[in-house]
Amino acid sequence: MTAGAFFLLEDDVVRYINVKSRARTEFIDITEKVQEVLKETGVVTGVCHLYVPHTTAAITVNEGADPTVQRDIQALLNRLIPFEGDYHHREGNSSAHIKATIVGISQSVLIDDGRLILGTWQSIFFCEFDGPRHRRVALKFMSDKKLP
16 A cells, blocks of 8 residues: 555445534534444544535534534624625525635545544534525545455
């Protein structure tokens, strides 16, 4: 094996987790769901790529222990990018598109010993900006060791 090589899983598929939002804007902690899917893959060390295939939602890694942090982030985004404004998009959700662009639609999290490597206070959040809706997050796992 060459240094830095990654191996795709035998069933090289994208896995999905479903997310249901209940509010127009909401941060939903999906850390445990991602960890459950990781466990099913058998990957011990490698990378988990997370991707949100929606134009009005995003994903971030941030403080998970204190929910006021997510509220502060949402409040600031809503002040910077209000729901109503001089927008040209006729669907009325331009602010959601802008917020998703700023926060971003993908993240990568390292894996070691079969667990996501996250800091003590970090969690993975699905960021809803145009809810409530049913959404999906795509997960792609790459292992740096050949699986049996």
